[in-house]
Amino acid sequence: MTNPLAAGMELSRKAPPVALVVFGASGDLTSRKLLPALAALSRRRQLTDAFAVVGVARSDMDDQGFRKLAAEAVPDAGPEWEELVKGFRYVQGDYGHPDTFDRLHAVLDEVDESRGTSGNRVFYLATVPEQFGVVAAALDEHGLARLAPGHFGRLVIEKPFGRDPESAAALDATIHAAFDEDSIYRIDHYLGKETVQNVLALRFANAIFEPVWNRQYVDHIQVTVAESLGVGHRGGFYETAGALRDIVQNHVMQVLGITLMEPPATVDAHGIRDEKVKLLKAIEIMDEDQVVTSSVRGQYDAGWVEGEPVIGYRQEEGVAPDSTTDTYVAMRLAVDNWRWAGVPIFIRTGKRLPKRVTEVAMSFEKVPHLPFASALTRDLDANSLVVRIQPDEGVTVGFGAKVPGSEFRVRTVSMDFAYGAAFIEESPDAYERLLLDAMVGDPTLFIRSDEVEQSWKVVAPVLSAWEAGDVPVSRYEAGSWGPRQADRLIEAGGRRWRRP
Amino acid sequence: MTDTAAASGTDGTLVDSWTAQDTRFDAVVNELARMRANAENGSTRAAVVNLVVLAAADAGANRAIESIVGLGQHHPGRILVIVPRTGGGDEDRMAARLELYGTRVEDRSLWWDVVRLEIGGPVAAHAESLVEPLLLHDLPVALWLAGGTSRVESPGLLDLASQLIVSGERAASISPAATAEDLAGLVRLKPLSDLAWVATEPARQALARVFDPPERAAMLEGVDGLRVEGPPWSSRLLAGWFCERTGLAPDGVHLTLGEELRAVVDLGADRAELDAGPVWPAGRVTTDTPEPSGSGPGVAIARLGATRVSVSHGGSATRRLLTGALSHPWRDRRYEAALELAGRLGR
Numbered sequence: 001m002t003n004p005l006a007a008g009m010e011l012s013r014k015a016p017p018v019a020l021v022v023f024g025a026s027g028d029l030t031s032r033k034l035l036p037a038l039a040a041l042s043r044r045r046q047l048t049d050a051f052a053v054v055g056v057a058r059s060d061m062d063d064q065g066f067r068k069l070a071a072e073a074v075p076d077a078g079p080e081w082e083e084l085v086k087g088f089r090y091v092q093g094d095y096g097h098p099d100t101f102d103r104l105h106a107v108l109d110e111v112d113e114s115r116g117t118s119g120n121r122v123f124y125l126a127t128v129p130e131q132f133g134v135v136a137a138a139l140d141e142h143g144l145a146r147l148a149p150g151h152f153g154r155l156v157i158e159k160p161f162g163r164d165p166e167s168a169a170a171l172d173a174t175i176h177a178a179f180d181e182d183s184i185y186r187i188d189h190y191l192g193k194e195t196v197q198n199v200l201a202l203r204f205a206n207a208i209f210e211p212v213w214n215r216q217y218v219d220h221i222q223v224t225v226a227e228s229l230g231v232g233h234r235g236g237f238y239e240t241a242g243a244l245r246d247i248v249q250n251h252v253m254q255v256l257g258i259t260l261m262e263p264p265a266t267v268d269a270h271g272i273r274d275e276k277v278k279l280l281k282a283i284e285i286m287d288e289d290q291v292v293t294s295s296v297r298g299q300y301d302a303g304w305v306e307g308e309p310v311i312g313y314r315q316e317e318g319v320a321p322d323s324t325t326d327t328y329v330a331m332r333l334a335v336d337n338w339r340w341a342g343v344p345i346f347i348r349t350g351k352r353l354p355k356r357v358t359e360v361a362m363s364f365e366k367v368p369h370l371p372f373a374s375a376l377t378r379d380l381d382a383n384s385l386v387v388r389i390q391p392d393e394g395v396t397v398g399f400g401a402k403v404p405g406s407e408f409r410v411r412t413v414s415m416d417f418a419y420g421a422a423f424i425e426e427s428p429d430a431y432e433r434l435l436l437d438a439m440v441g442d443p444t445l446f447i448r449s450d451e452v453e454q455s456w457k458v459v460a461p462v463l464s465a466w467e468a469g470d471v472p473v474s475r476y477e478a479g480s481w482g483p484r485q486a487d488r489l490i491e492a493g494g495r496r497w498r499r500p
Numbered sequence: 501m502t503d504t505a506a507a508s509g510t511d512g513t514l515v516d517s518w519t520a521q522d523t524r525f526d527a528v529v530n531e532l533a534r535m536r537a538n539a540e541n542g543s544t545r546a547a548v549v550n551l552v553v554l555a556a557a558d559a560g561a562n563r564a565i566e567s568i569v570g571l572g573q574h575h576p577g578r579i580l581v582i583v584p585r586t587g588g589g590d591e592d593r594m595a596a597r598l599e600l601y602g603t604r605v606e607d608r609s610l611w612w613d614v615v616r617l618e619i620g621g622p623v624a625a626h627a628e629s630l631v632e633p634l635l636l637h638d639l640p641v642a643l644w645l646a647g648g649t650s651r652v653e654s655p656g657l658l659d660l661a662s663q664l665i666v667s668g669e670r671a672a673s674i675s676p677a678a679t680a681e682d683l684a685g686l687v688r689l690k691p692l693s694d695l696a697w698v699a700t701e702p703a704r705q706a707l708a709r710v711f712d713p714p715e716r717a718a719m720l721e722g723v724d725g726l727r728v729e730g731p732p733w734s735s736r737l738l739a740g741w742f743c744e745r746t747g748l749a750p751d752g753v754h755l756t757l758g759e760e761l762r763a764v765v766d767l768g769a770d771r772a773e774l775d776a777g778p779v780w781p782a783g784r785v786t787t788d789t790p791e792p793s794g795s796g797p798g799v800a801i802a803r804l805g806a807t808r809v810s811v812s813h814g815g816s817a818t819r820r821l822l823t824g825a826l827s828h829p830w831r832d833r834r835y836e837a838a839l840e841l842a843g844r845l846g847r
Contacts, residue, residue: 396638
């Protein structure tokens with residue numbers, strides 16, 4: 001029976017009774033992202049009393065130790081958080097040891113009893129990816145993965161999903177042996193950002209944008225994911241990844257999917273993800289020659305960033321002195337479908353660039369004829385629409401306006417929508433949104449298996465050609481916008497990179 | 501350190517500020533974010549241009565800020581002032597002063613901020629690494645070389661700029677010939693706005709208008725010479741422009757130093773006279789001269805026979821001249837032609 005009292009009300013979303021099991025509970029991701037997200041959910045009263053957190057890790061710690069860690073991770077989070085943390089439990093053990101999961105099983109039974117979590121579990125794997133398969137299999141072996149009808153067991157994992165198509169497929173096979181696809185929640189935290197979700201609103205809730213969102217009006221698209229940081233202490237990991245795997249295969253592909261996909265019939269898990277997959281399938285798979293002409297791999301040398309001198313990548317801790325790992329990628333992609341045929345998509349990402357910024361910029365075709373004196377429109381750029389994902393989340397439209405005065409001079413001005421200035425509501429952090437979605441069981445903003453597979457199909461030929469040495473590593477100075485070769489990539493078509 | 505004043509509806513009120521003597525980039529960014537979060541509650545950020553001021557020294561920076569802060573409600577969304585720090589043994593430290601200003605324009609609340617960074621040591625040669633992350637996105641970048649035109653210690657700043665602003669008058673007080681050479685180099689890089697050129701505009705307008713009817717325009721074919729009295733650079737630019745427009749040979753120009761800009765055009769039996777009054781820096785052209793920050797009405801008057809043309813303007817204060825420069829961020833072919841001749845004019 002539906003609740004008659006709820007009629008006409010938009011009830012705030014709340015997590016159902018559930019135990020959140022965090023593997024890697026003593027790690028950086030847990031302290032920096034997961035615990036603050038939980039604290040925020042608790043502050044917003046989106047967690048019920050029937051909620052528990054069970055931490056699992058190798059670190060030698062007991063329940064009290066984990067509670068202390070949680071309290072310290074989010075100081076001054078308020079009484080709700082303090083009360084919640086009192087119920088946190090901890091299981092110390094090796095993920096490869098069956099005893100760890102026996103004890104976990106026992107603790108989960110206890111919290112079901114004491115907290116009323118009703119046998120529902122969300123397993124968050126905040127571990128190194130090598131442990132994904134090990135943990136998933138162990139959960140299955142101990143009867144924690146496939147639960148009785150009426151209960152749910154969900155697995156949350158975060159990129160990287162493999163390091164190539166083969167390892168991604170192998171990871172999928174291992175996880176699918178324990179969990180159904182519907183119970184696997186692959187996180188790309190970009191999808192939890194309000195501005196990425198706002199692309200859907202921008203496109204599909206407005207009559208003025210979607211009609212020009214196609215090859216008839218768009219000259220080209222630029223996607224920039226720039227970081228000012230270097231690899232820091234993650235040099236060892238980064239040597240096995242590189243920018244193409246670390247950023248392009250996941251974040252960039254997801255942003256492209258949301259930005260360029262066809263309108264879904266409904267904004268739900270199937271509608272959105274089906275359309276994203278269709279878009280990813282339309283991205284042209286490059287052959288070897290195209291990789292040579294349409295991709296740039298770069299690596300940073302020493303330079304200056306944010307007023308500080310910084311060392312080059314090869315001097316970073318854990319990095320080989322002759323490393324060829326890409327810290328910068330620029331590519332020209334093509335989307336072979338009715339909407340985007342012939343529109344070049346330029347993507348770039350890199351470390352040690354001048355600033356941290358992520359944006360999608362659409363540059364529109366110029367008008368067919370300018371009825372003004374050319375000398376008076378020299379400063380007029382093509383119209384642009386820029387979706388800024390971080391920081392300063394918002395949307396900027398660039399258009400021409402008459403300069404006040406007796407001459408009919410036209411120049412580009414910008415109209416800016418800043419998220420922070422437009423709403424009273426505070427934007428939830430991406431992890432806050434995604435954690436709640438996983439608990440509620442809404443996979444719309446999570447990546448489906450076929451999306452991962454298709455993203456790898458786009459990236460794999462580039463990786464292969466690079467590893468074969470077909471594209472040399474171009475050097476760039478830290479603090480610059482990348483190697484000169486990247487400029488040539490876009491300038492070949494008479495265009496230039498934006499300075500975001 | 502934070503000192504927050506209540507937001508006020510008056511023009512250009514300091515709403516919030518933060519000062520640190522030894523700080524890092526991250527702290528500056530965090531404080532700016534904090535100030536912005538406070539400001540955005542129902543207010544709009546001014547969003548026309550990023551104005552980057554490269555000052556010569558502390559005193560120069562203060563004068564530069566004083567002269568431009570009032571521009572906020574009409575122009576910059578952010579003003580970044582970079583001050584080189586020399587001597588004292590603490591060159592490697594970065595000092596910062598952030599100021600948030602608010603005002604009301606009709607029924608809207610508007611705000612803008614001023615970021616003043618004092619830097620020294622090696623980073624001074626890489627100031628662009630501090631400036632670029634602080635620029636407001638999708639806005640042009642005007643770089644005012646308030647410290648001089650001869651050498652920019654951070655060449656990367658020139659790459660960031662969409663427009664350069666200089667005070668040719670200030671630079672030329674040392675060497676007009678060297679100034680012409682420096683400015684010619686800058687013109688090749690980016691659209692250049694010379695405050696001295698902006699200052700002479702009323703004079704050029706008055707002179708042009710006095711020759712406006714066809715019969716008087718024909719008189720320009722008989723120009724014998726031009727005598728210009730005034731500050732060294734303004735007078736050269738005026739003369740260079742006149743020569744380029746009329747075809748008068750540079751050796752027909754006679755320049756005299758003076759505090760106010762005046763000119764006499766010899767037309768055989770006739771002559772046209774121009775009295776443009778003081779142009780910045782009002783004739784006091786030593787490098788120590790403080791830039792006037794106030795503004796007042798002014799008028800340029802040209803006479804030819806019984807014809808008298810006057811062009812009124814808002815004075816020659818730096819603020820007004822900067823407004824003029826920022827309003828015209830494009831290449832000015834007339835200026836470039838005048839500049840080429842100005843360097844060749846003798847006395």
